[in-house]
Amino acid sequence: MTPFAHISGEETTSSQIWRSANRGEIDLFVRSLSTVYEVVGVQEKRGRLLRSRIDDPTSLVLDFPPRVHSPKKFLFPNGEKLFRFRLGGKVLLETERTSPPRVIFGMHPCDLHAVKILDDCLLEGEADSSYRALRDSAILVGVDCQPDDHCFCTSMGTDRVADGFDLFLHHHDGSYLIQTGSPRGEALLLRHAPRIAARPGEPPLPLQLKQCSNGLQCSSETLPTVLEGAYDHPTWEEIGNLCLGCGACNLLCPTCYCFNVHDRLDLNLHGGERVRTWESCQFDQFTKVAGGDNFRGTQAERQRHRFFRKHKYLREKHQRTGCVGCGRCSRECLSQIEPATVLNSLFKEQAGPVKTQMPGLEYQPQLAEIAAVRILSEREKLLRLRLAEPVRFDPGTFMEVSVFGLGEAPFTIASAPDGGRELEIVVRAAGNLTRALHRLKTGDQVGVRGPFGCGFRMADLVGSDILLVAGGRGLITLRSLLLAILARREEFGRVILLYGARDPESLLFHDDLMAWHQGDQLDCRLVISDSGGDWCIARGEVSHLFRDLDIAPHRTIAAVSGPPGMYRSTNSLLFQIGFDEDRVFLNLERHMKCGLGKCGKCQINDICVCQCGPIFPYSKVRHLREAIER
Amino acid sequence: MKPRIGFFDFAGCEGCQLTVLNLEDRLLELLDMVEIVEFREISSGGGDPLDIAFVEGSVGPRDEIERLRKIRKKTKSLVALGACADTGGINSLSRFQTASTLQQTVYGETAAPPPVALLRPLHDFVAVDHRLPGCPIDGEEFLAVLQALLLGRPPELPGYSVCVECKLAELPCLFDTGQICLGPIARAGCGARCVQGGSRCRGCRGEMENPRSNPYYRILTDHGLTEEEIRDQYRLFNLPEKEDR
Numbered sequence A: 001m002t003p004f005a006h007i008s009g010e011e012t013t014s015s016q017i018w019r020s021a022n023r024g025e026i027d028l029f030v031r032s033l034s035t036v037y038e039v040v041g042v043q044e045k046r047g048r049l050l051r052s053r054i055d056d057p058t059s060l061v062l063d064f065p066p067r068v069h070s071p072k073k074f075l076f077p078n079g080e081k082l083f084r085f086r087l088g089g090k091v092l093l094e095t096e097r098t099s100p101p102r103v104i105f106g107m108h109p110c111d112l113h114a115v116k117i118l119d120d121c122l123l124e125g126e127a128d129s130s131y132r133a134l135r136d137s138a139i140l141v142g143v144d145c146q147p148d149d150h151c152f153c154t155s156m157g158t159d160r161v162a163d164g165f166d167l168f169l170h171h172h173d174g175s176y177l178i179q180t181g182s183p184r185g186e187a188l189l190l191r192h193a194p195r196i197a198a199r200p201g202e203p204p205l206p207l208q209l210k211q212c213s214n215g216l217q218c219s220s221e222t223l224p225t226v227l228e229g230a231y232d233h234p235t236w237e238e239i240g241n242l243c244l245g246c247g248a249c250n251l252l253c254p255t256c257y258c259f260n261v262h263d264r265l266d267l268n269l270h271g272g273e274r275v276r277t278w279e280s281c282q283f284d285q286f287t288k289v290a291g292g293d294n295f296r297g298t299q300a301e302r303q304r305h306r307f308f309r310k311h312k313y314l315r316e317k318h319q320r321t322g323c324v325g326c327g328r329c330s331r332e333c334l335s336q337i338e339p340a341t342v343l344n345s346l347f348k349e350q351a352g353p354v355k356t357q358m359p360g361l362e363y364q365p366q367l368a369e370i371a372a373v374r375i376l377s378e379r380e381k382l383l384r385l386r387l388a389e390p391v392r393f394d395p396g397t398f399m400e401v402s403v404f405g406l407g408e409a410p411f412t413i414a415s416a417p418d419g420g421r422e423l424e425i426v427v428r429a430a431g432n433l434t435r436a437l438h439r440l441k442t443g444d445q446v447g448v449r450g451p452f453g454c455g456f457r458m459a460d461l462v463g464s465d466i467l468l469v470a471g472g473r474g475l476i477t478l479r480s481l482l483l484a485i486l487a488r489r490e491e492f493g494r495v496i497l498l499y500g501a502r503d504p505e506s507l508l509f510h511d512d513l514m515a516w517h518q519g520d521q522l523d524c525r526l527v528i529s530d531s532g533g534d535w536c537i538a539r540g541e542v543s544h545l546f547r548d549l550d551i552a553p554h555r556t557i558a559a560v561s562g563p564p565g566m567y568r569s570t571n572s573l574l575f576q577i578g579f580d581e582d583r584v585f586l587n588l589e590r591h592m593k594c595g596l597g598k599c600g601k602c603q604i605n606d607i608c609v610c611q612c613g614p615i616f617p618y619s620k621v622r623h624l625r626e627a628i629e630r
Numbered sequence B: 001m002k003p004r005i006g007f008f009d010f011a012g013c014e015g016c017q018l019t020v021l022n023l024e025d026r027l028l029e030l031l032d033m034v035e036i037v038e039f040r041e042i043s044s045g046g047g048d049p050l051d052i053a054f055v056e057g058s059v060g061p062r063d064e065i066e067r068l069r070k071i072r073k074k075t076k077s078l079v080a081l082g083a084c085a086d087t088g089g090i091n092s093l094s095r096f097q098t099a100s101t102l103q104q105t106v107y108g109e110t111a112a113p114p115p116v117a118l119l120r121p122l123h124d125f126v127a128v129d130h131r132l133p134g135c136p137i138d139g140e141e142f143l144a145v146l147q148a149l150l151l152g153r154p155p156e157l158p159g160y161s162v163c164v165e166c167k168l169a170e171l172p173c174l175f176d177t178g179q180i181c182l183g184p185i186a187r188a189g190c191g192a193r194c195v196q197g198g199s200r201c202r203g204c205r206g207e208m209e210n211p212r213s214n215p216y217y218r219i220l221t222d223h224g225l226t227e228e229e230i231r232d233q234y235r236l237f238n239l240p241e242k243e244d245r
Helices: A023-034 A109-123 A129-136 A183-192 A220-228 A235-242 A248-252 A299-318 A339-349 A432-439 A474-487 A510-518 A542-546 A564-577 B015-021 B025-031 B062-074 B089-096 B099-107 B139-151 B162-168 B213-222 B227-235
Strands: A018-021 A038-045 A048-053 A080-086 A092-095 A102-107 A138-143 A167-172 A175-180 A259-265 A271-278 A366-375 A380-386 A398-403 A407-412 A422-428 A445-452 A465-471 A495-501 A523-528 A556-561 A584-587 A615-617 B004-009 B035-039 B050-056 B075-081 B130-132
Touching (some): A023 A175, A109 A138, A175 A183, A235 A339, A248 B162, A299 A339, A380 A445, A398 A422, A398 A432, A407 A432, A474 A556, A495 A542, A510 A523, A542 A564, B004 B062, B015 B139, B025 B139, B050 B062, B062 B075, B075 B139, B130 B139, B213 B227
Parallel strands (some): A138 A167, A465 A556, A556 A584, B050 B075
Antiparallel strands (some): A038 A048, A259 A271, A366 A445
16 A cells, blocks of 8 residues: 555556756745645754754755754654643543644655655554654655765665655756656645646656665665574674664664653643653663563663664564665764664675675666757768766767667767767667667667776877878767867867768768868868769878878877778878877777676777777887787 | 742752742742742741752761751752752862862961861762752753652653753764764753753763763774873763762
């Protein structure tokens, strides 16, 4: 049963709609909600981030670290009044008034999972009506987060959440995407943010992979078995000896709900109230009874109980973890008792199968969106990809691009390294994958990994004259370099581009070539080997362009990129002119299938191109017999 | 007949009685239920039997000990009011001097200096029934203890540490900012007031029940404190047990 089934009377997974909203619209939403609900969320107070009532929507903080205490206090408050009583004559009981409707902003995914656990524990059997009252009247608005060193949510499967919220705010593009999670959430948007509600739905964000430096080395499902065999393990004594018994682990835990019950009397002793307060199984008196017996007399037993309850008893009872990996218990433990470390040590000793940390993660692409498509030639298209994060690379490096179902291939980056989120590749329709890439439209998604490899290091080139020698598709790589140079043109001397192709139709980047040819930024010379057609371009091989070249080789760096056969002629010409072997850089692209230096497909003799190249100074590859066809 | 209660004070600053007076309206509400027969801060009274005596301050000179014993004799429930009466409080610092040095320091070369004695908590001299720790006491806790005594049930103090109240108040741990705090072993009940106010816990309410001294000692040494510095942390408000002095 989903947590809201008892409220809405229907399952919630039916229609989750994603709509964009900016911060200003969210503020208006909060303001409108405040007229009907008590809105609570994180805000800064006296230099601390605390969850409390929001009076000014602009003070609501939506981006906050996992360190902020959990929202448990709104659903299961410490010191909650259960009922009032009056003394004197007949005892009179008065029930508490129902709680005010409340919207809780800023539930991290782990906190939403924690509410599911509280639901399991407090609503099963005869439901705890005090909890139910607060729970039913609370609208939960989730927000995404970034794990810190103490989080191990990825090990507990609580780093993301598919249901259990009314609305969820995802950071997206400097703004937000609001995901509805329940009919109640949808109704809330309709009533209090009609502008947002009127927007058409957007495609859901792909699941973001979170990275936790902390984590379990075994699957969390095996923890009951791991603990089963560790009841008498010395580790409990060890952490018992470390424990201060302060109970911080329990008090800060979003799923701990054990409580004590007290009577609090009015000053005049005519009446009072019965309240429940948060309790900790780490306290001395937790299991103490009137006769003086203490059923868990040592700190070791208490710590063991905490671990068993979170990771064995509750999981076995509710088929759900009792711990959401939020790390609050260890983050504020003065003795640094860290659950993942304790559980890992127990697990390792039992020599069970070790869970690899996210197997295959390095092969898993991030999703990128097609930002633009441009036809370059009959067979070549330029795809502009928009990545989730800004990307830094050197010209000459490459990306692995994939279409799911058809595989993955390396593509050299054709655009300048501008530090933005977008980059360009050129795809020649050749096989299934590249034909599929040709069919993509703006807004479609592909997988990307990288950038990989060693490219041109701009710092090595600055101050020199630059000679770029490109043949055919070799221009794609050199375009990235040339654009990078032109972006800081004044830092370089002369720039010369020699570019040869088979026929005019095969010349790539017509617009660029035209601009370069007509501008005064560089000396751009073209040649084609077949018929010239309407183009007034010299005929011949690239090597012909060397004829009238007057350059000073000692202050020039040559970058050569073209089909394998081209290097044979150009290399010798360059050395005839007087180039030093360290000043000639070659693009030796091979089939760089994995990009990780593992698959062996891009090996040139003993060198792995995807790791050491594909851009090499000639001096580094001269001895490699496979490098250049001689 | 209304229970008769009295307030007495020995060596101390009377800040704890002031805390009681500061309860103002709430104190007036209380007065309906009790008869305050002795209160140096507001009245003075005779020597009739008392139901409850709240005794503030530490005791040292012989005549003071006698006065305390007389109070004890005529009182059903004797409550140590505040740190000086309860654990020795700030007065316990006197144990690092001899009585004559103290006399010399305070009164100089006066011809006839008043007698000076090292100051001790009440329980060194008489049986203490109940305690209200803290420097000063917590007003709410005073009311709760008085309520309990009026209802004839033993008052309870929190047995856990100040850390608990600090976490509940969502205060950041001072150890994270490189400060030394006695919260992990000090008895709660103050609502972590000093930490709330930007200071640190100095343990004025004495130790919690079952303080975990070993792990705490390790944490302090991890924070670079020497054994002597660790002792200093404890000394401000806490007198060791008689046999360890």
